[in-house]
Structures are given as C-alpha cells and as structure tokens.
Amino acid sequence: MTAAEIINILEQKFGDRLKAKKVEAIDPFVVVEPGDFLAVCRFLRDDPRLRFELLNCISGVDYLEPDPKKAPKAGFEPHVEVVYHFSSFTHRHRFVVKIILPRWKDNKPGELPEVPSVSFLWATADWHEREVYDLSGIWFSGHPDLRRILTSEDWIGHPLRKDYEFPLEYHGIRGR
Amino acid sequence: MGWLEGRFEESVITTTLEQAINWARESSMWPMTFGLACCAIEMMATGASRYDMDRFGAGAFRATPRQADLMIVAGTVNFKMASRVRRLYNQMPDPKFVIAMGACTCGGGPYYKYGYNVVKGVDLVVPVDVYVPGCPPRPEALLEGLMRIQDKVKGMKSFTKEQPIEIPIPSRTGYVQLPPELADMQKANAFAVKNKEKATPAKA
Numbered sequence: 102m103t104a105a106e107i108i109n110i111l112e113q114k115f116g117d118r119l120k121a122k123k124v125e126a127i128d129p130f131v132v133v134e135p136g137d138f139l140a141v142c143r144f145l146r147d148d149p150r151l152r153f154e155l156l157n158c159i160s161g162v163d164y165l166e167p168d169p170k171k172a173p174k175a176g177f178e179p180h181v182e183v184v185y186h187f188s189s190f191t192h193r194h195r196f197v198v199k200i201i202l203p204r205w206k207d208n209k210p211g212e213l214p215e216v217p218s219v220s221f222l223w224a225t226a227d228w229h230e231r232e233v234y235d236l237s238g239i240w241f242s243g244h245p246d247l248r249r250i251l252t253s254e255d256w257i258g259h260p261l262r263k264d265y266e267f268p269l270e271y272h273g274i275r276g277r
Numbered sequence: 278m279g280w281l282e283g284r285f286e287e288s289v290i291t292t293t294l295e296q297a298i299n300w301a302r303e304s305s306m307w308p309m310t311f312g313l314a315c316c317a318i319e320m321m322a323t324g325a326s327r328y329d330m331d332r333f334g335a336g337a338f339r340a341t342p343r344q345a346d347l348m349i350v351a352g353t354v355n356f357k358m359a360s361r362v363r364r365l366y367n368q369m370p371d372p373k374f375v376i377a378m379g380a381c382t383c384g385g386g387p388y389y390k391y392g393y394n395v396v397k398g399v400d401l402v403v404p405v406d407v408y409v410p411g412c413p414p415r416p417e418a419l420l421e422g423l424m425r426i427q428d429k430v431k432g433m434k435s436f437t438k439e440q441p442i443e444i445p446i447p448s449r450t451g452y453v454q455l456p457p458e459l460a461d462m463q464k465a466n467a468f469a470v471k472n473k474e475k476a477t478p479a480k481a
Contacts, residue, residue, distance in 0.1 A: 252394060253357040260393045267393045271356045274401050 102194045104129035107151065114144055120201075128186070130197035138200060139217050145187060145196070146222055153187035153196065156223035159230060160184040161237025165204065165263040179204050183216055183239055202239070218244040236261040295434065302346070303334075303430040306374070306423065309345035310338040311365065314352025316379040316413040328416040335423055342368040347426065348403070349419070353381040353388060354396045366403040372433070376422050377405045380412040387412070 105124050111131060112119060121132040133141050145153045162182040166175040183200045202214035213234075218241040220227040230241040231250040238259030241247055249256060258265050268276045308330075312320055323330050330336045339345040342365045354362055366375070377399050380386030385397035396402060406429060409422040459465045 265393070268356075272360065274356065274359055274396055276397070 102150070102192055104194075104196065107194065107196050110148070110150060111141070111144075115141065128195070128197045130184075130199050132199045132201055135200055135202065135216050138198075139219070141198065142185075142219050142222055145198070150192075151196075152189045152191040154190055155188040156219070156225050156229070157186035157188055157195075159226060159233050160186075161233040161239050161261070163204070163237060163261065163263050167263050181214060181237065181239065183233065185219075206240075213238050213240040215240045215242050217242055218247075220244055235259065238262055299431050299433055302372070302433075303427040305337075306333070306335040306347045306426060306430070307337045307339050307345050308335055308347040308349050309342055309365070309369070310340050311348065312351045313354060313358060314379075314381065316351035316381075319413040319416060320349055320351040320378065320419060323416040323419045328420065330420065330423070333420065333423055333427065342366075343370060345369055346372065347374045347376065347423075349376045349378050350382045350399045350403075350405075351378045351413075353386070353392075354399050354402065355392075355394045356396060357394070359396050359402045362399065363402050372430075374406045374426050374429070375399075375403055376407045376409060376419070376426065378409045378419060378422070379414060380410060383408045383410055 108119075108122050108124060108129065108131060112122075115133075115137065118137045119131045119133060123130055131141075145151050160183070162184060164177045164181065165179045166172040181202050181204055183202065185198045185200075187196045187198070189195075200216055202216065204214070206212040206214050216239055218226065218230055220230060220241075221243075227245070228250060230244055231247060233239050234241060234244075234247055235249040235251050235256075236259060248254070252260065257268065270276050312318075322328060324336055324338060335347065342348075346369070348366060348369065350362065366373070377383050381388060381395065382399040382405075385392065385395055388395035389397060399405060407422045407425045409418050411418050414422075457464075458468050
C-alpha cells in the first residue's frame with residue numbers, strides 16, 4: 102500500500118484530528134496531537150489494512166538554534182519532535198508518525214514535555230523510550246520503568262538537547 | 278658460601294635477589310582481560326599469533342583483576358565506566374601497572390571537545406605508567422608500551438629501601454637508528470641533493 106493510501110485511510114478514520122501530513126516526503130508522515138496518539142497507534146497496529154506490527158525506531162529531535170544571531174534565519178520555531186517509524190511485515194509498507202511538542206511543558210524550563218507511552222502496544226518501545234527520555238528529555242507517561250538507560254543514574258540534564266551544558270565535574274573527575 | 282662450594286659445577290650464576298625477582302616479574306606481566314572499545318580489538322590482535330604478546334611473557338590475559346599485574350585500558354572511558362575502572366584497579370594486587378592505550382585514554386582523543394560523557398584521559402581516574410598514543414595504536418606500539426613497563430619493573434627497588442628510584446633506561450628500544458650518511462644535518466642535506474640529482478632525467 103502506498104503512503105497516500107495509508108494517509109487516506111487515516112483521514113477517513115480520524116478526520117481533522119491529523120494536524121499535518123506530507124505525502125511527497127521521502128518518508129511520508131502525519132502529525133498528530135499527543136492526546137490522539139494512542140488511538141492512532143492502536144488503529145495503525147490493529148487495522149487489517151495497515152497491520153504495522155513493527156515499531157522500527159523512536160527518535161527525539163530538538164529544534165533549537167542556540168545562537169541568537171542565527172535564530173531568526175533558522176526557519177523554525179523552537180520545539181521538539183518525537184518521530185515514530187513503523188513497518189508492516191504483512192503488507193510490506195512503512196509509515197511515519199510525528200508528534201510536535203513544546204521544548205518544555207508549560208514553558209517552564211526543567212519540566213519535560215509529555216507523550217503517552219506505546220510500550221504496551223510494541224514491547225520494543227520500552228528501551229527506545231528510555232533512550233529518548235535519557236538523551237532528549239521527553240517524558241513518556243505510562244511507561245512501566247522510565248529510567249535513564251545510557252548515561253548513569255545520577256546524570257543531570259539531557260545531553261542531546263541543543264542547550265545542554267557539559268558537566269564540569271562528575272564525582273570528582275574533571276569534565277573538561 | 279662454605280656449604281655451597283663444590284656442590285655445583287660450572288653452570289652456577291650469582292645475582293642479587295632483587296634482580297632475580299625483577300627479572301621474573303617483568304617476564305610474566307599478566308594483563309587483565311578487559312577492553313572498553315575499539316582499541317581492545319587491536320589489543321586482541323597483539324595477543325594473537327601474528328604479534329604474539331606471549332613472547333614478552335604477557336600473553337596470559339587473566340579474567341580477574343586479582344591475578345593481574347597489568348591493566349591495559351584499551352578504549353574510551355566514560356563517566357559511567359570510570360568508577361568501575363577505578364574499582365578494578367583497586368582490586369589488583371601490588372605491584373600493579375597501567376597502560377593507557379589509545380588517544381581516548383591518553384587525553385580524551387576525538388571526544389575531547391564534544392564528548393559530554395567521556396573522561397578526558399584515564400589518568401584522571403587511575404595512575405598511568407605508560408601512555409601509548411594512536412587511534413588505535415598498532416600492535417607494535419602496544420608491544421613497545423609493554424617493553425617500557427618492563428624497563429620500569431627492571432628499575433624497581435623492592436628490597437633496598439629509601440633509595441632513589443632509578444629512571445628506567447630502555448634496554449630494548451624501537452628507536453630506528455639512522456644510517457651513517459644521514460647521521461647529521463649536513464650529511465642528510467648532501468644525501469638529499471645527491472638523490473635529487475640522481476632523480477633528474479638526463480637530457481637527451
């Protein structure tokens with residue numbers, strides 16, 4: 102099934118709850134709200150025409166130009182995106198779903214933006230979500246065990262955020 | 278030597294106990310089986326048959342720090358690993374030696390500027406005896422580092438207390454001696470000029 106057909110099916114089901122779509126991209130995608138995300142995911146996995154059994158990866162993307170001089174030319178407002186890549190073994194097609202979030206919840210620095218966890222739909226999401234939480238700082242509500250996975254347990258900050266500041270010292274070891 | 282006299286024949290040698298112990302120690306440096314990143318592949322190659330670390334008595338990679346004399350820190354050390362490296366070092370029996378193998382362990386290497394989680398040199402965590410630079414170092418370089426450790430062991434004074442520790446003099450060195458025609462600057466220049474003349478094509 103082509104991406105345009107997949108988007109058609111999703112539009113029939115969800116209508117204007119899809120916030121944006123792009124068919125001509127290399128990986129065609131739709132953008133959904135965090136509130137609708139679980140319903141869309143369940144539909145993508147369970148609908149017999151779609152059958153996305155596999156969640157390939159979850160990516161956290163931080164859109165921020167830290168340099169204030171370059172910020173007006175950057176072409177985007179500061180935000181973070183969570184990108185989900187799905188595949189189907191049955192129908193051999195692929196699809197991408199994106200969620201656009203503010204960089205901080207309620208614009209309070211330090212409050213992580215929230216996305217519902219899909220680890221009960223795809224078991225592979227468990228560690229992927231932990232990694233995105235660890236490095237990009239996105240909170241997956243409903244995750245069974247959302248701990249840091251790559252950095253150590255007492256790490257401060259989320260290293261792949263663009264405004265992350267390197268630690269000067271970690272447990273007595275000089276950082277730079 | 279009263280009772281020893283006449284008991285042995287010509288094949289008796291005498292040495293000091295310290296020298297004998299240092300000789301035994303340097304000839305059986307047992308490293309720890311322990312690799313953190315890509316340098317470990319090169320360390321394995323050094324232990325394998327082509328480069329054969331066993332020639333130097335250091336081929337017995339021990340699987341526990343309690344049996345090891347030498348820690349080859351082969352690979353990037355990050356902050357999460359640093360405390361483990363430190364604990365492994367503390368578990369090794371004295372005397373213990375550390376080789377920092379590769380650019381990352383010498384000083385952060387390619388991760389020096391943007392590596393938020395990389396220790397900028399393993400000498401911030403454990404005391405290092407020999408640094409082996411390279412990314413990764415060739416097996417010959419690691420063997421050279423091992424020989425420097427052996428020189429250090431040879432200079433150890435474990436029985437003669439309160440004496441200044443000798444600066445180890447390299448006994449076997451990888452230093453390439455220049456041939457006599459390149460020995461000093463003038464001779465080298467003359468050699469280069471001569472070579473250049475030889476290389477210019479003869480005019481027909």
